Amino acid sequence: MSARTQPADTPYRSGFACFVGRPNAGKSTLTNALVGQKVAITSNRPQTTRHTVRGIVHRPDAQLVLVDTPGLHKPRTLLGERLNDVVRTTWAEVDVIGFCLPADQKIGPGDTFIARELAGIKKTPKVAIVTKTDLADGQTLREQLLAVDKLGRDLGIEWAEIVPVSATAGDQVGLLADLLVPLLPEGPPLYPEGDLTDEPEQVMVAELIREAALEGVRDELPHSIAVVVEEMLPREGRPENRPLLDIHANLYIERPSQKGIVIGPKGARLKEVGMKSRTQIEALLGTPVFLDLHVKVAKDWQRDPKQLRKLGF
Structure with a gap:
């Protein structure tokens, strides 16, 4: 992101x-837009983000570390409760909170619920970010900006x-960065120049596989998919100028009946997931990849504390 001209x-x-x-x-x-590179997976399915992802914006005047959190929601499972805990813990630790409200959707009970919680956090500055303005006409956007202003006044x-x-x-992505920076404390950079995220590579690879698996599945399936990378090792015996990284990963679902949905007829769907995610992984790691995917059942893992621990939650 480019910074405004700053006095010396x-x-x-x-x-x-x-x-x-x-x-x-x-969110x-x-x-991703602020960082200038993909560090968080996206999907049109709600509740895609399952943990905090840090994206680092380097500027001449500042280092802005963005923490993308899961969406706060009414939990139906133990996983949902834990994701909400992650969000609230993050709020308590950051220097500024950006509250995202889509321009094309009227403020609803979910937004009001979050705003009420934010109202209880007195000292941390809060910026209201009206997102997805490309999906709203001028009149709709004006009405949403006024509604957001009123929401703040109503709740203090x-x-x-x-x-x-x-x-x-x-x-206005650059403008948003310009407005967030003055709300940060003075201090030296927190991460080395050039770092765009502090996510471990194995976690990012697992997330890219999950993102590919989320595309085109039935409505009831997305929250049932978890991905664990079991192994990432350079292929032995390869010449230096032709490296190959072997990645072995498991896709976990909750019921045997879901296995066929993920694998698809004659394995076509799983093959497509592998092709799509491999392209993204190779771009991320800068090396050719052999991706070995398997689908396994972890019965009702979203509600089982032992399974949640095994899957990293």
């Missing part, structure tokens, strides 16, 4: 900003800023 004596700032909102409010897409939240953005179109 302007102090350097660094800190954490988290994006919160109900599921599918555009992950916005994180003083928005530091109200910013309309479109992450997919790139509209």
Whole structure:
């Protein structure tokens, strides 16, 4: 992101900003747009994000660390409860909170629920971010901006800023960074120059596989899919100029009946998941990859504490 022209004596700032909102409010897409590279998986399915993802924005005047959180929602499973706990823990640790509300959807009970919780966090500055402005006409956007302003006044939240953005179109993404930076504390960079995320590579690879698996599955399946990378090892005996990374990963679902949905007729769907995710993984790691995928059943894992621990939650 480009910074505005800064006076020579302007102090350097660094800190954490988290994006919160109900599921599918555009948080992950916005994180990727600000970082300038994909660090968080996206999907049109709600509740795609399952853990906090840090994306790092390097600027001449600041280092802005973005924490993309799962969408806060009414939990139906133990996994849902744990994801909500992750969100609330993150709120308590960041320097500024960005509340994402889609421009094309009226403020609903879910938004009001989150805003009420934010109202109880007194000291942390809050920025209202009206996302997906490319999906709303001018009149709809104006009405949403006024509704967001009213929501803050009704609940006693003083928005530091109200910013309309479109992450997919790139509209006002740079402006948002410019407005977040002054809300950060003064301090040196928190991460080395060039780092775009602190996510372990195995976690990012697992997330890219899950993103590919989420595309085109039936409505009831997305939340039942978890991915664990069991092994990532360079292929032995390969010449230096032709390396190959062997990745072995398991896709876990909750019921045997879901296995056929993920694998598809004659394995076609799983093969497609492998091809799509391999392309993304090779771009991420900068090396050719052999991807070995298997589908396994972990019965009712979203409700089972032991299974959740095994799958990293």
